[in-house]
Amino acid sequence: GTFTLTMIKPVAVKEHHVGDILSHIEHAGFRIIALKMTQMPKEKAEVFYEEHKDKPFFNELVTFMKSGPVVAAILEKENAVADFRKLIGSTDPVEAEEGTIRKMFAKSKTHNAIHGSDSDENAMREAWFFFSEMEQFS
Numbered sequence: 001g002t003f004t005l006t007m008i009k010p011v012a013v014k015e016h017h018v019g020d021i022l023s024h025i026e027h028a029g030f031r032i033i034a035l036k037m038t039q040m041p042k043e044k045a046e047v048f049y050e051e052h053k054d055k056p057f058f059n060e061l062v063t064f065m066k067s068g069p070v071v072a073a074i075l076e077k078e079n080a081v082a083d084f085r086k087l088i089g090s091t092d093p094v095e096a097e098e099g100t101i102r103k104m105f106a107k108s109k110t111h112n113a114i115h116g117s118d119s120d121e122n123a124m125r126e127a128w129f130f131f132s133e134m135e136q137f138s
């Protein structure tokens with residue numbers, strides 16, 4: 001199947017939601033084919049979100065993403081990228097649908113609990129950003 005890259009963001013790790021979030025993901029039919037906890041230094045967070053480097057929220061985003069460990073995973077499923085974006089819900093939790101991961105666990109637009117790749121191309125880039133060949137199982 002196709003795959004996507006997710007990251008449980010620092011706020012959700014700090015608030016002990018890792019198990020609940022991974023459980024939602026597996027019950028929604030995604031297979032975890034890579035998994036790790038890691039903390040990004042500023043430089044890595046800037047590279048991960050480089051497409052947003054000119055946005056007004058970029059510094060706030062990088063400061064948040066480097067503030068604590070994240071849990072990164074590669075998830076395999078048919079139509080993985082689009083189906084996962086649907087499972088996590090809108091970027092802003094105020095707009096996220098009932099039952100989505102962001103509706104349940106996000107605190108704000110910056111502290112929105114979880115990341116999901118927005119294209120197959122970015123899923124590939126982000127998978128190799130976090131995981132070596134020996135860490136990817138399919």
Ligand code: GTP
Nearest residue numbers: 057060061090091109110111112114115116117118
């Ligand atoms: P990711 O899965 O984290 O990439 O979120 P997304 O794809 O739903 O949104 P996008 O890639 O456009 O933005 C990346 C991250 O920047 C979001 O998850 C938000 O945390 C943050 N962000 C995006 N837009 C805004 C905004 O208008 N204000 C603030 N404060 N943060 C924003």
Ligand code: MG
Nearest residue numbers: 115116117118
């Ligand atoms: Mg995005």
